[in-house]
Structures are given as C-alpha cells and as structure tokens.
Amino acid sequence: MPSGIREERDLANKLHQYGFAVIRSPASGGATKMPRPDIIAGSKKRRKWFAFEVKTTRLKSIHISKDSFHQLIDFSKIFGCYAVFALKFKQQNKFWLFIKPIDLIPSKKGNYNISLKEALLKGMDFSELIGEGQQTKLS
Amino acid sequence: MPSGIREERDLANKLHQYGFAVIRSPASGGATKMPRPDIIAGSKKRRKWFAFEVKTTRLKSIHISKDSFHQLIDFSKIFGCYAVFALKFKQQNKFWLFIKPIDLIPSKKGNYNISLKEALLKGMDFSELIGEGQQTKLS
Numbered sequence: 001m002p003s004g005i006r007e008e009r010d011l012a013n014k015l016h017q018y019g020f021a022v023i024r025s026p027a028s029g030g031a032t033k034m035p036r037p038d039i040i041a042g043s044k045k046r047r048k049w050f051a052f053e054v055k056t057t058r059l060k061s062i063h064i065s066k067d068s069f070h071q072l073i074d075f076s077k078i079f080g081c082y083a084v085f086a087l088k089f090k091q092q093n094k095f096w097l098f099i100k101p102i103d104l105i106p107s108k109k110g111n112y113n114i115s116l117k118e119a120l121l122k123g124m125d126f127s128e129l130i131g132e133g134q135q136t137k138l139s
Numbered sequence: 140m141p142s143g144i145r146e147e148r149d150l151a152n153k154l155h156q157y158g159f160a161v162i163r164s165p166a167s168g169g170a171t172k173m174p175r176p177d178i179i180a181g182s183k184k185r186r187k188w189f190a191f192e193v194k195t196t197r198l199k200s201i202h203i204s205k206d207s208f209h210q211l212i213d214f215s216k217i218f219g220c221y222a223v224f225a226l227k228f229k230q231q232n233k234f235w236l237f238i239k240p241i242d243l244i245p246s247k248k249g250n251y252n253i254s255l256k257e258a259l260l261k262g263m264d265f266s267e268l269i270g271e272g273q274q275t276k277l278s
Binding site for chain 1: 161165174182183214215218
C-alpha cells in the first residue's frame with residue numbers, strides 16, 4: 001500500500017474513532033474531473049463538517065499545487081464544509097497538523113509551500129480541529 | 140467496468156451537473172469496517188445533503204440487506220444528512236427512483252425488497268429529490 005494511502009486511512013480511522021462519519025475518495029483518478037477531496041468527515045453532534053486534502057512528506061516542507069488548493073476550496077464552498085489541509089511531516093513528528101487555506105501564502109506562480117515550522121505555528125492539532133479541549137502548544 | 144459502478148458514476152455526474160459537490164466511495168471493501176455509503180452529495184446553496192446507497196437490477200425487485208440498510212442510516216445520522224436508496228430498474232425504465240428508509244418495509248428476517256411498482260408509488264424522481272420543480276407523476 002503506498003504510504004499516502006496508509007496515512008489517509010490512518011486519519012480516516014482517527015476521525016471515525018472520534019465519532020465522525022467518514023468517507024474516503026477513490027485513490028484512482030476516475031473518469032470525471034470533479035473536484036474531489038481525499039476525505040470527507042462530518043458529525044452532526046459536533047456540528048463540524050470537513051473536506052480534507054491529505055499531504056505527507058519526508059522532506060522539510062510540503063508542496064500544495066494551485067489546482068489542488070483551489071479544488072479543495074471549490075468543493076468545500078459548494079458542499080458547505082470546512083476546507084482543511086491535513087499535513088504529516090514524517091521525519092519530524094508523528095502527529096497531524098491541520099491548516100486552513102487562509103493560512104497558506106501563494107508563491108508567484110500560485111502554488112503553496114509550507115514548512116514544518118510554519119505548520120507548527122499556524123496549524124491545529126487533532127483536538128483543536130475537532131473542537132475538543134484546550135489549544136495545545138505545538139512548538 | 141461493472142455495471143453497478145457505471146450507474147454509480149452516472150448518478151454522481153448527474154448530481155454534479157445540478158450543482159452538488161459529490162464524492163464516491165472506493166469500490167473495494169477497504170480494511171476498515173466503517174459504515175460507508177456509495178455516494179455523498181451536498182449543496183450548501185440548495186441546503187441538501189445526501190448519503191446514497193445505489194442499487195440496480197435487471198430483475199423486477201431490488202433486494203436491500205439488513206446490514207446495508209442500517210449502515211446507511213447509521214452513517215447518515217452521525218454525519219447529519221438524508222439517507223437515500225438510489226434505485227435503478229434497468230429492464231423497466233431508464234430513470235432513477237429515490238426511496239427513503241421509512242418507505243421500506245422489512246421482511247421477517249429484517250431485509251428489504253422493493254418492486255418497481257412500489258418504488259414508482261413511494262419514490263421520488265431526481266427533480267423531487269433535489270427539490271426542483273413540481274412533483275412528477277411517475278406511474
């Protein structure tokens with residue numbers, strides 16, 4: 001199983017454990033060109049609905065293409081949920097960092113790069129994302 | 140491509156054309172046992188969110204297992220969306236019929252069977268489902 005898929009499944013399972021209804025998108029591209037996040041999760045009880053784009057890396061920063069960025073935003077606007085980038089820097093830490101689109105700064109070409117340091121500053125951890133407990137100091 | 144998958148894709152495309160954000164579940168079972176509908180579709184603008192279980196047949200009635208029925212209901216309750224069975228009777232008509240769980244009557248064993256006749260009486264067509272236009276006379 002490719003590592004990205006394993007990480008995606010790990011996040012899906014975690015959301016499920018915390019009471020979310022979760023659906024993962026097919027791994028393959030499919031025939032259509034609909035914008036499509038990696039994971040949708042929702043909880044009526046928590047009043048939280050998310051569309052996730054999952055990005056993992058063994059490097060020091062994560063690249064998000066312009067297309068990937070806008071597809072997630074488009075989907076979320078239409079659906080009516082939060083757009084969230086779920087990041088995992090595998091060399092540096094074991095936990096997920098969640099970034100809102102508004103916290104990403106585009107390059108001149110309109111793509112996005114985010115370092116672990118920025119992600120730790122701007123991101124949320126899992127409990128903040130789902131609205132549980134106090135904000136955890138990440139750095 | 141198996142016929143069921145083709146039909147699922149057809150419904151996903153149709154929802155997309157009508158302005159819904161759509162995600163299809165992976166065809167394969169996956170490693171986890173999360174309840175998982177075939178399609179999730181949502182539109183903030185229309186204030187409609189659906190989880191679909193897609194069932195097609197060349198026979199005169201459609202079988203829905205107890206598990207399949209309850210999984211769709213469980214998912215939808217947790218997520219906070221409508222549970223809908225999307226039925227296509229391929230021999231008799233070319234359009235989709237949409238049935239709410241409440242309109243299905245369980246057998247003694249807790250499974251469900253619905254004939255085309257019942258589906259025409261109790262079901263919604265696509266425009267009714269998404270809340271457009273007048274109710275169409277189906278039979």
